[in-house]
Amino acid sequence: MVAKCGICNEADGRYKCPQCRTAYCSVTCFKSHKGSAACAEAREALLRQREAAEAGQSPLLQGLGSGDGKEDEGYRVTPDQLDRMVESKRLQEWLRDPMLREVIELVDASGDRERALDTAVGSNEQFSEFVRVLAETINPEGAPT
Ligand SMILES: [Zn+2]
Ligand SMILES: [Zn+2]
Incomplete structure (x- = not known):
């Protein structure tokens, strides 16, 4: 089972954003995601999760x-x-x-x-x-x- 693309929510999210690990399906989706507020937010959440795990x-x-x-x-x-x-x-x-x-x-x-x-x-x-x-x-x- 592959997660759906986190940007268009339609195709399979075969790749992961190296910054925030959001799944995406294509370069097109990644381009619209890269540097977006959603990416920054997801990255923040990821960091918090990691800190919690570390703590x-x-x-x-x-x-x-x-x-x-x-x-x-x-x-x-x-x-x-x-x-x-x-x-x-x-x-x-x-x-x-x-x-x-x-x-x-x-x-x-x-x-x-x-x-x-x-x-x-x-x-x-x-x-x-x-x-x-x-x-x-x-x-x-x-x-x-
Ligand atoms: Zn997509
Ligand atoms: Zn991202």
């Missing part, structure tokens, strides 16, 4: 996927990775799961986060699955084979 994110989630062995830098997900997380319906559903949130909070609150994470992954199948999917979402190319 709601625990340090654990921000640290996941940065890879082991790296120095302190890279301990935050990039905006691109955040986009992928926000767009992942599966992750969003999981993050609403109270039990899963509890485990995440527990790990976050722990003094030794890495060890707590290991323990949680080892003792909780659902959480380990969540961590696996999260890592794949953030880093599709680097997913373990």
Whole structure:
């Protein structure tokens, strides 16, 4: 299923505005959209959504996927990775799961986060699955084979 073009509302919105991610069908529609108030508004909404996602994110989630062995830098997900997380319906559903949130909070609150994470992954199948999917979402190319 392709979303309808957000500009003419008729054809399939096969492309996305790089600024605001509004779907559009053709160059013609994009030209009338580009630089318009609608684009600015949609971009604002997108930014707010991203900020909300970022604010709601625990340090654990921000640290996941940065890879082991790296120095302190890279301990935050990039905006691109955040986009992928926000767009992942599966992750969003999981993050609403109270039990899963509890485990995440527990790990976050722990003094030794890495060890707590290991323990949680080892003792909780659902959480380990969540961590696996999260890592794949953030880093599709680097997913373990
Ligand atoms: Zn159109
Ligand atoms: Zn736009």
